[in-house]
Amino acid sequence: MKHIIIISAMLLITNLVSGQDISSADVPSVVRNTFKKTFPKSYHIEWEQKGDIYNAEFDINWRDHEVWISNTGAILKYKKEIKAHELPLAVTAKIRQDFAGYSIDDIDQYEVNKQFYYKVELKKHHGDRTILFDKRGEISHVVL
Numbered sequence: 001m002k003h004i005i006i007i008s009a010m011l012l013i014t015n016l017v018s019g020q021d022i023s024s025a026d027v028p029s030v031v032r033n034t035f036k037k038t039f040p041k042s043y044h045i046e047w048e049q050k051g052d053i054y055n056a057e058f059d060i061n062w063r064d065h066e067v068w069i070s071n072t073g074a075i076l077k078y079k080k081e082i083k084a085h086e087l088p089l090a091v092t093a094k095i096r097q098d099f100a101g102y103s104i105d106d107i108d109q110y111e112v113n114k115q116f117y118y119k120v121e122l123k124k125h126h127g128d129r130t131i132l133f134d135k136r137g138e139i140s141h142v143v144l
Helices: 002-018 029-038 089-098
Strands: 020-022 043-050 053-060 063-070 075-082 103-112 115-124 127-134
Touching (some): 029 063, 089 115, 089 127
Antiparallel strands (some): 053 063, 063 075, 075 103, 103 115, 115 127
């Protein structure tokens, strides 16, 4: 019984920390307007609220996207799924040089404060790695 109570408490805390799913009607108009203006071709939009931050997960051209918008309508962070050929050449060169034998599995491009970062999942038969690069191909320690 004690384990059930502990597990239930952990799940409740996780749900509270992760945010709440909300309908588009519950998103402030300034946030919705920023979103519609910036991503007019979006579809399959799902909203979540975490304090004063609104998060939208959506698709454009069958690719996953995600944006974080403040309650004042400012875009704080934007993430989109990209293909390997869309990586900057410096990132591709760094992967070839430092991660020989790995194959690229999944890539997300982040934009934070007008800076671009690339979260690259690399696969190898005996281990996977996730590396964050800046546009110059340097391994970044930015927290996304």
